[in-house]
Amino acid sequence: MKYQILLAAALLLSACNRDKTTEAGTEGLNAAASADADATASPVVDNPNVVSENETPNPNAPVMKFTEAEFDFGDIQPNSKVRHTFTFVNAGKSPLLIEDATASCGCTTPSWTKEPVAPGAQGKMEVQFDSRGKQGIISKQVAVRANTQPSITTILIKGNVLDAAAKTANPL
Known part of the structure; x- marks a missing residue:
């Protein structure tokens, strides 16, 4: 009987550990999904090598x-x-x-x-x-x-x- 209780406790603990790993993984995926949602909400990317359509090149800039x-x-x-x-x-x-x-x-x-x-x-x-x-x-x-x-x-x-x-x- 004692061995059955120990076995049940071991299974319960190992099941708990798996749930926490899944939760952490899910949280990470949710964080990535919300970051993707934020990125699509504001698609402006600050890249100094690309002149946006709204900006005109500076004709007086050094070359x-x-x-x-x-x-x-x-x-x-x-x-x-x-x-x-x-x-x-x-x-x-x-x-x-x-x-x-x-x-x-x-x-x-x-x-x-x-x-x-x-x-x-x-x-x-x-x-x-x-x-x-x-x-x-x-x-x-x-x-x-x-x-x-x-x-x-x-x-x-x-x-x-x-x-x-x-x-x-x-x-x-």
């Missing part, structure tokens, strides 16, 4: 024009750092100011002209790539955020990091 949007390093030695300087011109009618530049990987580091670039003047964006721990074909993007329309311009570096083991096996 960032890179002389090259991508650079190929070719073969890159293992455990080395390579750099390339991208140049751009402000083809707009007001000063261009770079707010930030972020790379798609921690192995890539951008640095840029910090002062405003006057209309018709040149600016620079230096990108450094560290091949330590990398091997094979690489392709890294740098997103440059500035006071332009659209606000983000993307540049690209690529190359082929040589195999460190092949270098040590064939020293020249």
Whole structure:
């Protein structure tokens, strides 16, 4: 008789635990459903890269024009750092100011002209790539955020990091 009571209590407790899991899961689904309902109620999304139909583009905005949007390093030695300087011109009618530049990987580091670039003047964006721990074909993007329309311009570096083991096996 005691074993039957213990068995019944164990079943009851395990059933209670399942109910709580279901409730938590249902609550999560309900929260997601209400978030979806809220999103459909107010479909306005703040995306600085998209000009809405109501906004007209600013004809006096700065315009960032890179002389090259991508650079190929070719073969890159293992455990080395390579750099390339991208140049751009402000083809707009007001000063261009770079707010930030972020790379798609921690192995890539951008640095840029910090002062405003006057209309018709040149600016620079230096990108450094560290091949330590990398091997094979690489392709890294740098997103440059500035006071332009659209606000983000993307540049690209690529190359082929040589195999460190092949270098040590064939020293020249």
